[in-house]
Amino acid sequence: MQRGRRCQLANRVLTLPGRCTEAGAPNRQPQAPRPHPGECAMPDSTRFREILDRTFVIDTHEHIRPLEKLREGPWDFIELCRGSYVAADLRSAGMTEQDWPDADATPEDRWRAFEPWARRVRNTAYYQSLVMGCHKLHGLPEQDDVNAFSMPALTEAMERMRRRDDLYDYALTGIGGIQVALQDPHWQPFCWETEGDVLRAVFRINCFVMAPFPGQADHNAAAPHAFATAMDYEITGFDSYRELIGRAIEKYKQAGGIALKSSLAYDRTLEFGDVSRDDAARLYARGADALDAAEAKALQDYLMHAVVEAAEAHGLPIQIHTGIRAGSGDCRGANPSLLTGLIAAHPNARFDLFHGGYPYATELSVMAKGFPNVYLDLCWLPIISPSVTVRMLHEWLETVPVTKLLWGGDCGSVEASLGALEMAKRVISRTLAEKTELERYFSHDTAVDVATGILHDNAARLFGLS
Numbered sequence: 001m002q003r004g005r006r007c008q009l010a011n012r013v014l015t016l017p018g019r020c021t022e023a024g025a026p027n028r029q030p031q032a033p034r035p036h037p038g039e040c041a042m043p044d045s046t047r048f049r050e051i052l053d054r055t056f057v058i059d060t061h062e063h064i065r066p067l068e069k070l071r072e073g074p075w076d077f078i079e080l081c082r083g084s085y086v087a088a089d090l091r092s093a094g095m096t097e098q099d100w101p102d103a104d105a106t107p108e109d110r111w112r113a114f115e116p117w118a119r120r121v122r123n124t125a126y127y128q129s130l131v132m133g134c135h136k137l138h139g140l141p142e143q144d145d146v147n148a149f150s151m152p153a154l155t156e157a158m159e160r161m162r163r164r165d166d167l168y169d170y171a172l173t174g175i176g177g178i179q180v181a182l183q184d185p186h187w188q189p190f191c192w193e194t195e196g197d198v199l200r201a202v203f204r205i206n207c208f209v210m211a212p213f214p215g216q217a218d219h220n221a222a223a224p225h226a227f228a229t230a231m232d233y234e235i236t237g238f239d240s241y242r243e244l245i246g247r248a249i250e251k252y253k254q255a256g257g258i259a260l261k262s263s264l265a266y267d268r269t270l271e272f273g274d275v276s277r278d279d280a281a282r283l284y285a286r287g288a289d290a291l292d293a294a295e296a297k298a299l300q301d302y303l304m305h306a307v308v309e310a311a312e313a314h315g316l317p318i319q320i321h322t323g324i325r326a327g328s329g330d331c332r333g334a335n336p337s338l339l340t341g342l343i344a345a346h347p348n349a350r351f352d353l354f355h356g357g358y359p360y361a362t363e364l365s366v367m368a369k370g371f372p373n374v375y376l377d378l379c380w381l382p383i384i385s386p387s388v389t390v391r392m393l394h395e396w397l398e399t400v401p402v403t404k405l406l407w408g409g410d411c412g413s414v415e416a417s418l419g420a421l422e423m424a425k426r427v428i429s430r431t432l433a434e435k436t437e438l439e440r441y442f443s444h445d446t447a448v449d450v451a452t453g454i455l456h457d458n459a460a461r462l463f464g465l466s
């Protein structure tokens with residue numbers, strides 16, 4: 001992994017004004033947060049917001065697209081929506097591929113075509129958080145929404161921004177105060193190089209489970225057999241395939257890797273049975289075409305255990321998608337409690353379970369409370385629903401040790417990531433204000449530990465970052 005200069009800051013809590021300026025970003029005074037619809041005026045969350053704004057952030061999960069991709073084609077708020085979760089809400093609202101505005105149309109005509117669709121979804125947290133990101137990064141005037149008046153200036157600012165070679169460090173570190181963001185670059189299998197100092201690649205392991213036979217690839221076109229060939233490693237049968245998993249993970253670790261990532265919930269159920277080595281070897285020997293669905297699942301189950309064993313052997317936490325799937329109304333098979341057998345079988349592996357398990361958030365709190373090796377990651381959740389996040393944070397803060405709560409953005413652009421961070425800060429500061437001032441549940445000191453723990457300290461410990 002080609003790494004450049006990293007943001008070396010001894011203290012995670014900084015003195016205002018000023019942020020990390022190593023990325024060349026100007027010192028910006030934190031902007032007063034725009035009141036969130038439905039946000040109570042009381043209790044006062046300002047002091048917690050100030051603490052959060054002075055805390056460097058470790059962001060556990062992003063998919064920020066490469067600069068090269070960002071520079072292809074037109075770039076404006078509409079394209080930003082198209083490449084974000086907002087597109088899923090627009091699809092849900094009835095928009096089809098043909099309804100997206102013509103790329104060659106004038107900015108005014110593009111907005112005219114898009115506005116009726118935007119009005120259908122601008123209530124959602126996906127949309128609102130994207131607008132917040134534009135406020136943060138592009139200085140969009142403080143107003144309700146993007147509209148015909150603000151579009152031209154916003155488009156110009158976005159165009160200027162995507163020409164910056166230091167875009168990621170400038171936006172994420174300089175503006176967002178993000179020290180490290182764990183990046184899942186699913187479009188470049190087996191390549192762990194990232195752009196900018198702030199991004200660190202995780203290693204997506206789906207392919208080892210879903211594509212064990214020659215010629216197979218997973219849904220990201222990652223093919224373990226092709227990788228083995230590139231490594232000059234010969235797969236002669238089941239045991240050598242199993243060994244490939246360990247070797248690949250070792251290679252990633254040696255390249256500076258810090259975590260594995262599973263998005264298998266998009267491929268199959270999260271229930272992984274206990275299959276013996278001999279049974280799995282027999283299934284493998286029969287070949288892909290001879291296996292029925294149950295047999296293919298049994299082989300996958302065994303291979304997932306093999307992945308977790310390798311993670312454990314190399315001291316790498318494994319991040320696992322649970323709950324809601326982007327753009328899908330089907331969350332069956334993604335309940336985090338389905339992972340119970342896998343987790344119980346590997347007490348020394350560390351599991352970073354994503355998205356608060358939404359809508360199975362309470363199940364996840366039981367797991368994080370009972371299993372010492374389960375961490376509860378609310379990445380993505382604040383931009384799915386800030387009010388659900390507030391509600392669940394209340395529950396998690398009453399049930400789960402504070403050292404096990406983490407946050408990540410889970411976004412494809414710097415605008416979306418900054419919007420996700422803004423949303424997260426609002427829900428955390430609001431929850432802490434309620435927990436201290438309204439409920440008198442815990443002290444201000446405890447609340448400060450919660451705030452800095454969620455945004456920085458817990459992830460720093462889990463991923464070995466300082």
Ligand SMILES: [Zn+2]
Binds near residue numbers: 061062063184410
């Ligand atoms: Zn993700």
